[in-house]
Amino acid sequence: MLLVDTFAKKIEEDEDLKLRIALSRPHKKFTHNRIYLDQLKKDDVLSHGAITNEYIIKKHLQQIGVLEGRTERIQRATNRRRDLALHSDRRLMLFSYTPDTFSMILVPMIIEKKEALGSMGNDAALACLSDYSPLLFSYFQQLFAQVTNPPIDPFREQIVMSLRCPVGPESNLLCTDSELEGRILLDQPVLSLVDLEVLKRTSYKHWRSKVIECVYPTRHGAKGLLPGLDRICSEACAAALDGYQIIILSDRRVGKDCVPIASLLALGAVHQCLIKQRLRMKVALVVESGEVKQVHDFCVLLGYGADAVCPYIVYETCFRLRSMGLIEKELTDDIIYNGYKAGIERGIFKVMAKMGISTLHSYKGAQIFEIVGLAQEVVDRCFTNSVSRLGGANFDILAQEAMRRHRMAYPAPDAEGDNYLYGDSRVLVSPGIYHWRAGGEKHINEPVNVAKLQAAARLNDKKSYQEFSQASNFAQRLCSLRGQLEIKTNTLIAIPLTEVEPASEIVKRFVTGAMSFGSISWETHTTLAIAMNRIGAKSNTGEGGEKPERYRKDQPADHNIRSAIKQVASARFGVTSAYLANADELQIKMAQGAKPGEGGELPGHKVTKEIAATRKSTPGVGLISPPPHHDIYSIEDLAQLIYDLKAANPKARVSVKLVSEAGVGIVAAGVAKGNADHLTISGHDGGTGASSWTGIKHAGLPWELGVAETHQVLTMNNLRSRIVLQADGQIRTGRDVMIAALLGADEYGMSTAPLIVLGCTMMRKCHLNTCPVGIATQDPILRAKFAGKPEHVVNYMFMVAEEVRYFLARLGLRSLSDAIGRVDLLYANPNPVNKKATLLEFGSILANVSRLYPNVCTVGGSIKQNHEISDLEKGILNNELAGFFEKPVSKSLKSKTIKNTDRAFGARLSYEISIRYGENGLPNNSQLNISLKGSAGQSFCAFLAKGVTVNLEGDANDYVGKCLSGGKIVIKPWANSKFASEDNVIIGNVALYGATSGTGFFRGVGGERFAVRNSGATAVIEGVGDHGCEYMTGGRVVVLKKFGRNFAAAMSGGFAYVFDQ
DSSP states (O other): OOEEETTTTEEEOHHHHHHHHHHTTTHHHHTTTOEEHHHHHHHHHHHHOOOOHHHHHHHHHHHTTSSTTTHHHHHHHHHHOTTHHHHTOHHHHHTTOOHHIIIIIIHHHHHHSSOOEEOSOOOBOOTTTOSSOOOGGGGEEEOOOOSSSOOOOTTTTGGGOBOOEEESOOOOTTOOOTTOOOOEEESSSBOOHHHHHHHHHOOGGGOOEEEEEOEEEGGGGGGGHHHHHHHHHHHHHHHHHTTOSEEEEEOTTOBTTEEEOOHHHHHHHHHHHHHHTTOGGGOEEEEEOSSOOSHHHHHHHHHTTOSEEEOHHHHHHHHHHHHTTSSOTTOOHHHHHHHHHHHHHHHHHHHHHHTTOOBHHHHTTOOOEEESSBOHHHHHHHSTTOEESSBOBOHHHHHHHHHHHHHHHSOOOOTTSOHHHHSGGGSOOOOOSSSOOTTSSOBSSOHHHHHHHHHHHHHTOHHHHHHHHHHHHHHHHHHOSGGGEEEOOOTTTOOOGGGSOOHHHHGGGEEEEEOOBTTBOHHHHHHHHHHHHHTTOEEEOGGGOOOGGGGOTTOOGGGOOOOSEEEEOTTOTTOOHHHHHTOSEEEEESOOTTSTTSOOEEOGGGOOHHHHHHHTSOTTOOEEOOSSOTTOSSHHHHHHHHHHHHHHOTTSEEEEEEEOOTTHHHHHHHHHHTTOSEEEEEOTTOOOSSEEHHHHHHBSOOHHHHHHHHHHHHHHTTOGGGOEEEEESSOOSHHHHHHHHHHTOSEEEESHHHHHHTTOOOOOOGGGTOOTTSSSOOOHHHHTTOOOOHHHHHHHHHHHHHHHHHHHHHHTOSSGGGGTTOGGGEEEOSSOSSHHHHTBOOTTTSOOHHHHSTTSOOOTTOSOOOOOOOHHHHHHHHTTTTTTTTSOOOEEEEEEEEOTTOOSTTHHHHHHHHHHHGGGOSSTTOOEEEEEEEEEOTTTTTTOBTTEEEEEEEEEOSOTTTTOEEEEEEEEOOTTOOSOGGGSBOSOSSTTTTOOEEEEEESSBOOSSTTTTOEEEEEEESOOOTTTTTTOEEEEEEEOSOOOTTTTTTOOEEEEEEOOO
């Protein structure tokens, strides 16, 4: 912050300005009455004596009758079978706990203090289609920042993150009275059993709490839900008016006679009711629920108004697991709580950071979610103004699902009245939420489908492919939105198949998704490249770079291992001038379907010497890409990177990868205006080599929503003709391709299916490096088991294309181009898979904007974007350097003047070098010396190739030396400058971002994030701002004077020398 005071005729800097404002009011006195939880605990001990977890658990279980009269029988049963004590707690089944909940989520979190990783994406049925009565949390998908603002790196820049939050009645912010009412300050929102018990019975400084029971009688059945909500809201308003400072919404009293009201439903209803009655600022809302267990549950509750949450069943069950010997005896109550709390905190940080939010205070009540499959009546009452485009389950269906879970947990008793405790139904059900289970939740990639696809591709058997296609399309009907749509075929307009464009043309629209070398093996990566090159399609490097040997010019046409698409992600692994120059398409990865708002993750055991060399990192050290591109904090910054990449390779089209979410169409319009040539919309169900389960299961939206919205918005703004649109995510059959095309997509990305074709068996062990078929592993023994061949992928792609031709013929269309955007040929299936599906509304997906804008051209890429480079560099290339690159000899150019409108200077001449001579730069030790004077524009000397030296007298804007590739940069002040260089800024922010080699000498101070992700360059500078050398994995940096906060955060390689007097 900077204040230019025209009256006082002075400039007030950030620290001075904030200090003056801080001293303008008695802020210290305002905090005098602040209350800390430890104070409440001390007061509680004095008033009631010390309490323990055991005491709390026993008290509550006795209240609901679980232990009443049954303790001895439970003990006898436990002696017969050790795990009966776990299964005897019917609340576990009531609240949808499964064996996977403990083995995959809770126990790893307690031990590792972070969420467990998963892989291969989410192919399970959407909550709005599931027959397994999912909890309400599953209907909510996390939103995330992409392009419009950056996400935050919550771990490397943890200094800006905080979960500390005051709760309770708020006073008037404009009041200057030093006796403002104090609030309770919580360090984080995860309450222990003791914490909650203290809040329940506190009378400290006249604070009082009111417990509201969020249950209704079982005898009322499904009709009891709405009266129960009415009662809860009425009691909450009355408590606020009666002066209670804390309202606790509790489902503790659940049992065979009481059905719980979903904690999120109760919270949302109370939160909105209090707001409407203007009472919300008077109370804190605390949730005590058995439903809450994982990070997403906490985030949704906090996002819809909760101040704190106590997941009591998690604690009780984990304590019981310890007593049963299923987890280590050494894990005390405190260790269990602290480990779980740390894991949840880390997860909340990550989810907040996806939206660029750094404090819990800003996240609470912000409702940063999209709802998939809830009726408007539910949204209006409990989640007001949240985005819900599909309609779906109403209160009646939610009540029926609650009753179904209750009947599973408490079936009708037998003659002895006790079979809900001892019968077969006591065993926890494992419906296969994370992995496929026979008879469980439906998955797209079921074993039968996998086997049929592999047989079809390996044998080139059309009959096996038809069987696979039918089975896959049926699975889609049970799991996905596109499965609810039908294609309007008409025999009256059908044409002969011979009149439809050949499969050899259709396959050119196919691409394999971005899978990095590292997440998958060398054999798999190159096999995909060979196959796609053979058919004129494209494979994608992913974000792990590409070994230079893969883009040699002398490769045989039928065995070309070069990936046509080179991805540029936030970590800039292996991004050099030669890497960019050898691409047909350059893809800027803004987000990934399986984990939008997060960076790519490669566990350390997969970072071999070969992988580390390709990524310019350290072997054995795990790699987590930053969530943001540090040179993209706005749409204008993205336009700059597009400009940079087009300068680095004028022949490649520049693509931007986004993930489907509400508003992605508006972002896509900005991307088109930023001169991108291509746009990928990924769905939430895309695959991944490693990600937290929260990201896999609960972030992003189906691509059907994103592709439809993007096509509609681009058409309405007359931008559709500028950009080629690609759909990506679990596309596997010709029907999937056709639906994507009819919704507006020009191209179609496939990742999981090609891996299955090459042998993947969906073991979901990618992150563990134990893939048994050699696909997603770097273990040489396992890699030797790889049996995939390029022919398998080629066979599969052509069979998909032939199925597309079949649909085109039945629609009377002669080419796939004729089908693009024809939503009039789609309709909702009149025979939905279940009652919930009948309530889905597809109007937003099937809106036909072409009828409203009949004169707008919608042929993607028919209008070419303007990618002109700066006049200065163009003049140098056409004049001084004409003929230089064919026979280079050392040469020095006369000094020229550079302006701040001359952007990405050096990128194009580096392309001319790299496309001819590769990573080695100018041959025969020849040197090109360029001297400049003035103020250089953004991305000065980006991707500067080896053999080029640029001397600048003046200063430069942001992104100097971005991805420096062996060149040399010297920037010094004007010769007649009277400023002390060591005290003045000479270059902007994010210099040497992703530099891989070369040198930079800067006589002056740099901005923030100097040498972030430097992996090989050497630099000397006289001072840097905050976050200097962040996530540096190689190279050397010398800082001769001051440096800012968070210096060298997550630095895992290279050297930083700092001389700070």
